[in-house]
Amino acid sequence: MTFEYAPALESRAIVSIAPSYGLFINGEFVDPTSGTMFKTINPATEEVLAEISEANQSDVNAAVNSARRAFERTWSVMSGRDRAKYLFRIARLLQERAREFAVLETLDNGKPIRESRDIDVPLAAAHFFYYAGWADKLEHAGLGPNPQALGVAGQIIPWNFPLLMLAWKIAPALACGNTVVLKPAETTSLTALLFAEVCQQADLPPGVVNIITGAGDTGQMIVEHDGINKIAFTGSTDVGKSIQRALAGTNKKLTLELGGKAANIIFDDAPIDQAVEGIVDGIFFNQGHVCCAGSRLLLQESIAEETIEALKRRLQTLRLGDPLDKNTDIGAINSREQLNKIHQLIKSGDDEGAERWTAPCEIPEKGWWCAPTVFTNVTAAHRIAREEIFGPVLSVLTFRTADEAVEKANNTPFGLSAGIWTEKGSRILWMANQLRAGVIWANTFNRFDPTSPFGGYKESGFGREGGIQGLGAYLQSATDSDVHAKGMS
Amino acid sequence: MNDRVEVRKTYKLFIGGAFPRSESGRTYEVHDTDDKFLANAAKASRKDGRDAVLAARKGFGAWSSATAYNRGQVLYRVAEVMEGRRDQFIADVRAAEGLGDKKSARVVDTAIDRLVWYAGWADKYAQVLGNTNPVAGPYFNFSIPEPTGVVAAIAPQNSSLLGLVSVIAPIIVTGNVVIVVASTLRPIPAITLTEVVATSDVPSGVINVLTGDPAEIAPWLASHGDVNAIDLTGVTSAELAKNLEVEAAGTVKRIRRPAQPNWLATPDLGHLRSFVETKTVWHPLGA
Structure with a gap:
């Protein structure tokens, strides 16, 4: 049924x-x-x-x-x-x-x-x-x-x-x-x-x-x-x-x-289900048209496979379609020009050897749409790991140690935001201190408030x-x- | 009349805690305000500028993560060592700026006191510029100021010591590192200051001093990808200032270009605030 x-x-x-x-x-x-x-x-x-x-x-x-x-x-x-x-x-x-x-x-x-x-x-x-x-x-x-x-x-x-x-x-x-x-x-x-x-x-x-x-x-x-x-x-x-x-x-x-190219960093002790929700919030909120989007997912190696599987399962439940429908999770891409730009960067991911997975969604006949897309086997040199895509496209990289996560996260000319997922308080504060970005979301992502400075x-x-x-x-x-x-x- | 022949000093650059000559081998003549020859100063080149950026970036990690208490003590130590060299600084300033003894002493004393003033800010500015934010939701949220990174500064052309100290101190006290181009015509007080810096527990790379022509060196610093901010306090040519701002835009550098301040007056926090970033951290609340 x-x-x-x-x-x-x-x-x-x-x-x-x-x-x-x-x-x-x-x-x-x-x-x-x-x-x-x-x-x-x-x-x-x-x-x-x-x-x-x-x-x-x-x-x-x-x-x-x-x-x-x-x-x-x-x-x-x-x-x-x-x-x-x-x-x-x-x-x-x-x-x-x-x-x-x-x-x-x-x-x-x-x-x-x-x-x-x-x-x-x-x-x-x-x-x-x-x-x-x-x-x-x-x-x-x-x-x-x-x-x-x-x-x-x-x-x-x-x-x-x-x-x-x-x-x-x-x-x-x-x-x-x-x-x-x-x-x-x-x-x-x-x-x-x-x-x-x-x-x-x-x-x-x-x-x-x-x-x-x-x-x-x-x-x-x-x-x-x-x-x-x-x-x-x-x-x-x-x-x-x-x-x-x-x-x-x-x-x-x-x-x-x-612009931004935020790292969303998941440690092996993070509650995976919550982290997956955070990943989805991070990159698929507003079709990924968010300057502070968590567009680079950094997974600790030991949980990478499991997290990617859980993420793909979750993405299959996202509903793409009529933005006026209250059930809709993924709306339309704002313009044909933007959709072309997203497609161009997706193509660069394919060409440069990253592995693409696209959520199975029915794309409406009219309008501009892009199904949630996840690239794995991404290296730091790939365009999809360096350039802001401004669309529902996630690039997944892995790391072993916290030091490596910091180095990868900071290895970008951008510095708008970053995410950290771990249950360990001292690690949250240490990471928050090391990341060169204006907004750090720990065990959450894409939260905004008028009292909270952003930049x-x-x-x-x-x-x-x-x-x-x-x-x-x-x-x-x-x-x-x-x-x-x-x-x- | 003392018939001893004095030992004169060779004036060099200060990069990464060392005193190199300009790699270009160039020097230029420095005169006092009566046009009497004082010394040959090193004329820094583009390559010296690049070396200084490398040294500064290397110094940033340890300095920015040092405790605020430690940074405060280091700045205070610079003031202590300056105090011990007070007579030399007065003589340097008198020769460089043509001031009388009393005025020179006042300038030097104010410079030393300014360092003490900024030293005290090291462990307080975050309490004044940072805060918690009462967001409408179950989150703890706070904002803290952090150093911007590598700052290139053009020191004031007239106020060769007090202006210089007033530019350097607010940059480094928060954990930034600085490459400063000293007053072109009056570089000697800056060079004496480097000798103080070298013996005051300031880690290498935190303060780097170049002498020479800002019109030659500053454009390289302004366009350098590893410089985060520029302080144009000492740029007197509007055309050069504009060119430097254009170069700086290529990497979205922060820019400070103040009107010429009265260096003797107690500053506000504006200069310090120009070279810090606000970082805001969110975490959910929950049992």
């Missing part, structure tokens, strides 16, 4: 998507001066959801000018107590409209509704709630008395957690007294535009938040704009480097949250988002002479 899942579809009736969207500048939606529109597509069906405006230079100028005016006339002179209240309002509005945001996110991004509903949207609201409370307590941020806002922040965010990354960027910036010009990724603009509506409902003063849409060219115009004081970017390491280059010699501050070592970027450390990205100490920082403070 077999049990079949009945589909449990979340209704999309709760969202109404307009045929086209303008740019959100100075508190209003305006048509782009370019007159150019591009389509945003549901990656699970390839259906066109809406037309989005492409901002050109004069749109970027208008957004930056609007943010500057709002900074000088309204937001920087408002008391922290009042700024806090606006941010609390936004947090509440996000909670009130949570289901709508979750469904819209799933439609535009392709991620399972279970994740957008239980993770992305609640965490986004929590982020605003957390930083709201900081707005009138900045003298306790650890940056000395009377820390200053930076001014206008240009913020460029990726497509993997569209609303959540918006919250990570906007909430601390506003709490610290900055105004923002934010650009969502071109494939996932819709929740940012719905957030613009939330700003209107909150009666946020016009110009404090400006949301302009477009692709890389628009992003570059923000980065290079003279009226901007700070750039915050989350995305690929290559683009991050080009932004850092573009800001060389300027007084713009910069924080970067870039990388080495080429995974600099600066932190979340926690008290996250305030440093948007404040200038009144006593520190460094006004050009590319880094932490």
Whole structure:
């Protein structure tokens, strides 16, 4: 006897998507001066959801000018107590409209509704709630008395957690007294535009938040704009480097949250069943479109075979398909371009001699999909062990001793996150100490919280988002002479 | 008049605890502010820069894992040994910066006191910059600052000793290692400092001092794949600063480029904070 899942579809009736969207500048939606529109597509069906405006230079100028005016006339002179209240309002509005945001996110991004509903949207609201409370307590941020806002922040965010990354960027910036010009990724603009509506409902003063849409060219115009004081970017390491280059010699501050190739390290005393859940969370959460994904599994040799078997058994139970189905574990790949990139790296794994195993799933006819994939017999020299794949692809390596695990884990230009699975407390703390990465998950993986700072070592970027450390990205100490920082403070 | 012929010193680089000449064999003349010849200093080359990075990386492991108490004592020891050489430093600073006796003494005393100030931070900064985080779930979560790694610094051009000490101390006290390019025209106080460093329990590779032209050496340090951060405090040319920032972007280096501070004033934690990383650790709670 077999049990079949009945589909449990979340209704999309709760969202109404307009045929086209303008740019959100100075508190209003305006048509782009370019007159150019591009389509945003549901990656699970390839259906066109809406037309989005492409901002050109004069749109970027208008957004930056609007943010500057709002900074000088309204937001920087408002008391922290009042700024806090606006941010609390936004947090509440996000909670009130949570289901709508979750469904819209799933439609535009392709991620399972279970994740957008239980993770992305609640965490986004929590982020605003957390930083709201900081707005009138900045003298306790650890940056000395009377820390200053930076001014206008240009913020460029990726497509993997569209609303959540918006919250990570906007909430601390506003709490610290900055105004923002934010650009969502071109494939996932819709929740940012719905957030613009939330700003209107909150009666946020016009110009404090400006949301302009477009692709890389628009992003570059923000980065290079003279009226901007700070750039915050989350995305690929290559683009991050080009932004850092573009800001060389300027007084713009910069924080970067870039790529990763995290090691998830399983010792022989780890509870295998729990570890397997952690491996799945680590690399198959959000289709592996996670910069801190545990994409390199390091297994202690004595348990490697057993763990790989258990992992494969578990992966056969993952359900890939309609992201709006509440049973779905693996949603759609966000774009055809990303799927091609994943396929290219999978092919390199085949070509370089790693052994591929693919979970048996039925792939829907339309849309962009990638079944969970596990490579064994991977060496440190393989591309799939070195490059960020940003997809549901796991590379398995083995180790004998803790020293070897540390050496392999740290043998990468990245340093965003790492996982450790062992029952031995002293080993957890020693490993956590040795691993050169900004976030260490011990006996868990991919946990996020607004109070918990997130960000990388080495080429995974600099600066932190979340926690008290996250305030440093948007404040200038009144006593520190460094006004050009590319880094932490 | 003393008719004894003095024994003069050969001024060399300080790399990995040793005092090599520049591998290039080059030197350049150093004069005091009245243009009187003082010495020939080694003119460091790209290869000297690379050697210094190697030595620094080698020194990072032990220094970053030393106890905070130990690092604090080592910095304090440097201050102790400097105090013993106070007269020499005053003479060096007077010649290098053209200051009077009283002003030179004040600069040297402030430099020694600054080291003591930073020595005290070794076992405190993690308590000020780190914290536990009350996450909404059954996890224990804490954040700690850790050293960034190998830092290349261009020391201030004017403040040849106090500025230099104020740049080096906040970098190394947290466990970083440093390659510092001394003031080009005023390198002698820095070279005297290396003699202090060599006899103060500072492990080899933790402080490496190059003399020469930052425009020649710094681009190699800024683009070097094993350098994690650059401190451009002593870069006076806007064009050079920009070029160094461009080179640094290739490996996402942390960059500090402050306005020229008043070195005599007590610093804040900004400099120290520029070269630490926040590490956050999660663990589930459960019986």
